[in-house]
Amino acid sequence: MAPSRCLLLVAAAGYGKTTALESACAVVPAFAEPPLALDAGVDDVCRLGDADQVRLAHWAAGLHDVRLSLAARRPLHPDALAVLAGLPAPPVTRGPADLALTPDQVIRTLRDEHGVGDTDLAYLTYELTAGWPALVQLAGAALDRQGVGRRDLLAALAEPGTAGACWVRDQVLADLPAPAARLLEAVTDLDPVSKALCTTLTPSTGDSPDGTVEALRWLAATGLMVAAPVRRPGTLRLVPMLRAVLTRRAGRATRSADTRIAAAEWYADNGYPLAAARTLAAAGAASRAAALLAAHGDEMLAAGGAVEVARLVESLPAGARTAPLRLVRADALRMAGDVAGAATAFAPLLAEAERTGRWPAALAWRAAMLHYMRGDYRGALDLLDRSDSATDRDGVQVLASRATVLVVLGETERACAAAAEALAAAAVAGDDQGWAAAHLAAAHIAVGVRRDEHLARALAAAERAGDLVRQARILANQADCLLRDARYPQALRVAARAVRAAEVGGPPGVLVTALHNAGEALTRLGRYDEATLHFERSIQVSHRAGLSRTAPGVYGIGEVNRILGRRQQARIAFEEAAELARAHAELQILVPALVGLARLLVESGEPDAAVAAATAAADAAESGALCFAAQAHMARGWVALAAGEPVRAQACAEQAVATARACRQADVLAEALELAAAVTGEASLARAALAEAEAIWCRAGAEPAADRVRVLLGRLPGADGPQRWAAREATRRLVALGVPAVEGASLPPVEAAPxxxxxxxxxxxxxxxxxxxxxxxxxxxxxxxxxxxxxxxxxxxxxxxxxxxxxxxxxxxxxxxxxxxxxxxxxxxxxxxxxxxxxxxxxxxxxxxxxxxxxxxxDVEDLLRDAAHGLRLAREGHPERAREILAEVDAAYRGDAFDDEPYEEWADGLREEARAVWLRALRELAELCRRAGDLDQAATTLVRLLVTDAYDEPAHRALVEVLRVAGRHGEAQRAFERWAGAMRSIDAPVPTVAALHAPRAGGY
Structure with missing residues (x-):
C-alpha cells in the first residue's frame, strides 16, 4: 500500500516550508536516511540530484500507511513528479500562495514581534512583500530602526548592502536556473506579466518561446512572481521588494528602448493602457505616453491607477502636458486622496473657466467632488450648477453628483429630481460608467428593496465598465446597508470585497469606510481581534490621507473594549469618538458613542456622568433619524434603571421599542427589547422580550449577542432545564471569546481553561x-x-x-x-x-x-472577583450563600501573591490588594459564622486573620468575645494577653480586663 497522503511543499527560500513540515511530522534533511515513522518529512529535496530525486520518489511509492511530506525550494524533477503522480492518491502540492502570510497575519507579526502598531504601515509591508514570511521579518527588523516609515521602507529593504538586499541576493537569486534568471532580468521593469508578453520578449532572453514559458512557470511556482491584483486577472507580477532589489542591483543590464516599446505595444494592444504608458515613458517615448494618457486617462483612473497616473503626467516634459492631461492629473490627485495637491492642480483650470465663462462638465463634476471631499457641500453644488449642459458620460456625472450633494444637504425633493434626471441622461448616453453613477446616486435616496436594486444595477454597470474605483464605492454602500439590516455575515463578505477593491486603487475615504464596515461586521460576529485590526487601520489610513474620518474607527475600538470589559480603554475611546463626531456632525457615530459611554458609566458607578452622557445622546438624536432616537431612549432607560427609577426606566424602554420598530432597524430593536426585559417586573414579559431579541440576533448571524440573551434567559426566575443548559453553553462560548460579564454580572470562567x-x-x-x-x-x-x-x-x-x-x-x-x-x-x-x-x-x-x-x-483574579461577590451577597441579605463563597475565598488564598518575589516593587500593588481583600473576607466570614452560631469556625477564622495581621484590634476583640461566649475561658484569657502584648509593642492603648467580660457592640 502506498502513502496515504503525500504533500509537496514547493516555494523559494524563506516561505516557511521547514516550519510547516516541523509542525506536522518528524523531519530529516534530504541527504540523510529517509525516516520510516508514521508521519515522515523530508526537507531540502531540491539539494538532491535528478537521479536521487527519482530514487526518493520510488522509495516513497513503496511506503505503507505513511503520511509523507516533501519540501523543496524549486519544482521537483519531472521524472520524480511522474512517479509520485502515479500513486493511488496523487500528491497534494502547496506553494507560495498557501504559505504566504495574509494581511492580518503580517499586521500581527509586525505588532507582536517588532512593536509596529501602525496597521496601515503593516499593510504596506504586505504589499511590498506579498506576504513572503522571510521578507516580512526583514521588513520588521528595518522598521525596528528609528525613522523608517512609509516613504523609506522600500529603500531600507532593497538598497544594496541592506539586510534585505543581501538576503535576496544570497538566498533567492544565487542559484536561479539560467532561463529563469534571464526572464527575470527581462521583466524586471514590466507589470503585469503574462505568457503572451514573455513570448514577445524571447528575442531579449535568447530562449525559445517554450523555454520562456517554462521559466515563467518556474518563477510562479517558487513565489518570485505572484498573482497580479484584481484589476489584472490572470496575470503575474514580480514581488515588489524583489523588483526593487533587481532594479537597484549594481551591474544590471539596461533594457533597450526597442524592447520596452515592443512590450508597450503589446500592453496597448491587449487592454493595459496604463502599463503601456508607463513603459513608453521609460523608453523615452514621451509623446506617445502622453497620447495614451490623454486618450485613456479616465479608464486608467477607474481601474485604480490614480497614484501612478499622477506620477506619469508629472514626469512628462512641460510641453506635453496639455489641458486634458492637466485635468487628468488633477483628478488623479483627488482620487489618490491628495486634497491639497488636487486643489493646486485644479486652481488654474477653474481660473480659466471663470475667465471664459465656460464650465465644461468634465471639469465641473471633478472639481465639485474635491469640494465634497473637503466637506464644502455648498461649494460643490455651486460648481455643479455652473456646469455646461452635456449629454455624454460627464453630463450624467454632473447630475449624479448633484443628487449626491443634495442628499447630504438634506434637500430631498431636489435630490430626487436630480437622480431621476441622471437616470434619464444615462439612458441617452448608453455608457456603463454613467449608469453606475446614476444608479448609485438614486440608491442614496431610495430605501428598502428599491435601494438594493439600484445598488445591484450600479455594481453590474461598474463591473462591465471595469471601473474598480466605483465598484469599491458601491460595495461599501452595500455593506453599510447590510449592516443596517442586521445581516452580518453577508455584510462582512461584501465589506471584504470593498476593502480589496479600495486597496487596489480606490480613494482613501472609500478604504476608510470599507474597513470600518468590515470591523463593525466582525464585532457583531464575535471576531474581536480582527475587528480591532480593521478599526485601527481605518484610523491610520484617515490620518495618512489627511481625512477627518477617524471617529468611526475610534468608536469601533471603544465598542470592542466595552464588550471585552476593558472599561477604561472603552471610556477613553467613546469620549474621543463623541468629540470627533460632534466636530464633524457625524450623528451616526455621535449618538452610539454617547449611548455606549452612558452604559459604561452606569456599570462603573458614576450616575451623574451617565445622566449627562444620556442627555447629550438625546439632544443629538433630536435632529437625526428615528433609530438615533431609539438609541437615546435606551441610554436614558439604562441610566434610570441604575438610579432605582423603575417607572421612568420602563417608559424609556417602551419608547425605545416603539421607535425601533418604526425605524425598522433590527439590531436597535433587539437591544431595546433587552432593556424592556431588564425593566419589567414580570418574568413572563421579560422572557417574551428576550426570546424575540434572541430570534433577531440569530437571524442576523450575531451569535455573541444571541448568547448574551441566552444567559439572561437562563437567569430569569422559573427558567426551565433547557434554558439553563443553553445559558451554560452560551456562557462557555462568551468566556472563550473573552467576554467577562453580561449586564454587569460576571461570567464564571470555563472549567477546563487551556x-x-x-x-x-x-x-x-x-x-x-x-x-x-x-x-x-x-x-x-x-x-x-x-x-x-x-x-x-x-x-x-x-x-x-x-x-x-x-x-x-x-x-x-x-x-x-x-x-x-x-x-x-x-x-x-x-x-x-x-x-x-x-x-x-x-x-x-x-x-x-x-x-x-x-x-x-x-487565581488572584478569581479570588478578587469571588470576594467581591461574597461581600455583596452579605450586604444584600444572603448570609448562607455569602458564607459559602467567602469560605472558598479563604481556602483559595494559599499565600501572598508572588511569594517567590518578596523584594520586587512591581509585585507590591497586586500583593497588597489581594491580601487586603482576603483579610476583609475573613472579617466578614467570622461575623457571618458568629451570627449563624458557628462559634468554633468564627474563632478559627479570626485566629487565621491574626496570624497575618497581629495588630488588627477589632479582630482581637472579636476573638476574645467569641471564645468567652463559647465558654472557652482559658483560651479567651490567652487571646486577651496576646492582644494586650500586640498593642503594647506598637505603643497603642492596651485593652482593659473589662474586655474579657463586656459584650461587644456592632460587628467585627
Whole structure:
C-alpha cells in the first residue's frame, strides 16, 4: 500500500516550508536516511540530484500507511513528479500562495514581534512583500530602526548592502536556473506579466518561446512572481521588494528602448493602457505616453491607477502636458486622496473657466467632488450648477453628483429630481460608467428593496465598465446597508470585497469606510481581534490621507473594549469618538458613542456622568433619524434603571421599542427589547422580550449577542432545564471569546481553561492540564516578564519600563531585541501548539505590552472577583450563600501573591490588594459564622486573620468575645494577653480586663 497522503511543499527560500513540515511530522534533511515513522518529512529535496530525486520518489511509492511530506525550494524533477503522480492518491502540492502570510497575519507579526502598531504601515509591508514570511521579518527588523516609515521602507529593504538586499541576493537569486534568471532580468521593469508578453520578449532572453514559458512557470511556482491584483486577472507580477532589489542591483543590464516599446505595444494592444504608458515613458517615448494618457486617462483612473497616473503626467516634459492631461492629473490627485495637491492642480483650470465663462462638465463634476471631499457641500453644488449642459458620460456625472450633494444637504425633493434626471441622461448616453453613477446616486435616496436594486444595477454597470474605483464605492454602500439590516455575515463578505477593491486603487475615504464596515461586521460576529485590526487601520489610513474620518474607527475600538470589559480603554475611546463626531456632525457615530459611554458609566458607578452622557445622546438624536432616537431612549432607560427609577426606566424602554420598530432597524430593536426585559417586573414579559431579541440576533448571524440573551434567559426566575443548559453553553462560548460579564454580572470562567496561572503562593503555570516545567521557559526572565504583566492586571506596560525592570544595568538599545525574544518565549509556553493568534494572550504595540488576563484562569483574579461577590451577597441579605463563597475565598488564598518575589516593587500593588481583600473576607466570614452560631469556625477564622495581621484590634476583640461566649475561658484569657502584648509593642492603648467580660457592640 502506498502513502496515504503525500504533500509537496514547493516555494523559494524563506516561505516557511521547514516550519510547516516541523509542525506536522518528524523531519530529516534530504541527504540523510529517509525516516520510516508514521508521519515522515523530508526537507531540502531540491539539494538532491535528478537521479536521487527519482530514487526518493520510488522509495516513497513503496511506503505503507505513511503520511509523507516533501519540501523543496524549486519544482521537483519531472521524472520524480511522474512517479509520485502515479500513486493511488496523487500528491497534494502547496506553494507560495498557501504559505504566504495574509494581511492580518503580517499586521500581527509586525505588532507582536517588532512593536509596529501602525496597521496601515503593516499593510504596506504586505504589499511590498506579498506576504513572503522571510521578507516580512526583514521588513520588521528595518522598521525596528528609528525613522523608517512609509516613504523609506522600500529603500531600507532593497538598497544594496541592506539586510534585505543581501538576503535576496544570497538566498533567492544565487542559484536561479539560467532561463529563469534571464526572464527575470527581462521583466524586471514590466507589470503585469503574462505568457503572451514573455513570448514577445524571447528575442531579449535568447530562449525559445517554450523555454520562456517554462521559466515563467518556474518563477510562479517558487513565489518570485505572484498573482497580479484584481484589476489584472490572470496575470503575474514580480514581488515588489524583489523588483526593487533587481532594479537597484549594481551591474544590471539596461533594457533597450526597442524592447520596452515592443512590450508597450503589446500592453496597448491587449487592454493595459496604463502599463503601456508607463513603459513608453521609460523608453523615452514621451509623446506617445502622453497620447495614451490623454486618450485613456479616465479608464486608467477607474481601474485604480490614480497614484501612478499622477506620477506619469508629472514626469512628462512641460510641453506635453496639455489641458486634458492637466485635468487628468488633477483628478488623479483627488482620487489618490491628495486634497491639497488636487486643489493646486485644479486652481488654474477653474481660473480659466471663470475667465471664459465656460464650465465644461468634465471639469465641473471633478472639481465639485474635491469640494465634497473637503466637506464644502455648498461649494460643490455651486460648481455643479455652473456646469455646461452635456449629454455624454460627464453630463450624467454632473447630475449624479448633484443628487449626491443634495442628499447630504438634506434637500430631498431636489435630490430626487436630480437622480431621476441622471437616470434619464444615462439612458441617452448608453455608457456603463454613467449608469453606475446614476444608479448609485438614486440608491442614496431610495430605501428598502428599491435601494438594493439600484445598488445591484450600479455594481453590474461598474463591473462591465471595469471601473474598480466605483465598484469599491458601491460595495461599501452595500455593506453599510447590510449592516443596517442586521445581516452580518453577508455584510462582512461584501465589506471584504470593498476593502480589496479600495486597496487596489480606490480613494482613501472609500478604504476608510470599507474597513470600518468590515470591523463593525466582525464585532457583531464575535471576531474581536480582527475587528480591532480593521478599526485601527481605518484610523491610520484617515490620518495618512489627511481625512477627518477617524471617529468611526475610534468608536469601533471603544465598542470592542466595552464588550471585552476593558472599561477604561472603552471610556477613553467613546469620549474621543463623541468629540470627533460632534466636530464633524457625524450623528451616526455621535449618538452610539454617547449611548455606549452612558452604559459604561452606569456599570462603573458614576450616575451623574451617565445622566449627562444620556442627555447629550438625546439632544443629538433630536435632529437625526428615528433609530438615533431609539438609541437615546435606551441610554436614558439604562441610566434610570441604575438610579432605582423603575417607572421612568420602563417608559424609556417602551419608547425605545416603539421607535425601533418604526425605524425598522433590527439590531436597535433587539437591544431595546433587552432593556424592556431588564425593566419589567414580570418574568413572563421579560422572557417574551428576550426570546424575540434572541430570534433577531440569530437571524442576523450575531451569535455573541444571541448568547448574551441566552444567559439572561437562563437567569430569569422559573427558567426551565433547557434554558439553563443553553445559558451554560452560551456562557462557555462568551468566556472563550473573552467576554467577562453580561449586564454587569460576571461570567464564571470555563472549567477546563487551556491556561491556568497561579500567583498566590508558589508561581505556577498549567497549560492543557500539565504544569509547565522550568526548562520550557528557556530563561528566568521569561517567567519574570509574565509575572510583571500579570501584576499590572491587563494594563499595558511600556517597553522601556519592562526593559528597565528586567535588565536594569543594560543600555536600552541592547535590550529591545531581548524583550522580543522573551515575548516569543512566553507565547510558546502559553500556546505550544500555536493554535491561537500570536496576540491571544500577549498584546504588544508601541504603547506597550499587556497580558490578557481574561483569556486564562488566574487565581488572584478569581479570588478578587469571588470576594467581591461574597461581600455583596452579605450586604444584600444572603448570609448562607455569602458564607459559602467567602469560605472558598479563604481556602483559595494559599499565600501572598508572588511569594517567590518578596523584594520586587512591581509585585507590591497586586500583593497588597489581594491580601487586603482576603483579610476583609475573613472579617466578614467570622461575623457571618458568629451570627449563624458557628462559634468554633468564627474563632478559627479570626485566629487565621491574626496570624497575618497581629495588630488588627477589632479582630482581637472579636476573638476574645467569641471564645468567652463559647465558654472557652482559658483560651479567651490567652487571646486577651496576646492582644494586650500586640498593642503594647506598637505603643497603642492596651485593652482593659473589662474586655474579657463586656459584650461587644456592632460587628467585627
Amino acid at each position: 491556561v491556568r496561572v497561579r500567583v498566590l503562593g508558589r508561581f505556577d503555570v498549567v497549560v492543557g492540564g500539565q504544569a509547565v516545567p522550568l526548562p520550557a521557559w528557556r530563561s528566568r526572565q521569561a517567567r519574570t516578564l509574565l509575572k510583571i504583566l500579570i501584576a499590572r492586571r491587563g494594563r499595558p506596560v511600556p517597553r522601556g519600563e519592562l526593559c528597565e525592570l528586567l535588565w536594569p544595568d543594560d543600555e536600552p538599545s541592547r535590550t529591545a531585541h531581548r524583550l522580543s525574544v522573551l515575548l516569543s518565549a512566553v507565547r510558546n509556553v502559553l500556546d505550544p501548539s500555536r493554535q491561537r493568534p500570536a496576540d491571544h494572550y500577549l498584546r504588544a504595540d508601541p504603547a506597550g505590552v499587556c497580558f490578557d488576563i481574561g483569556r486564562v484562569a488566574l
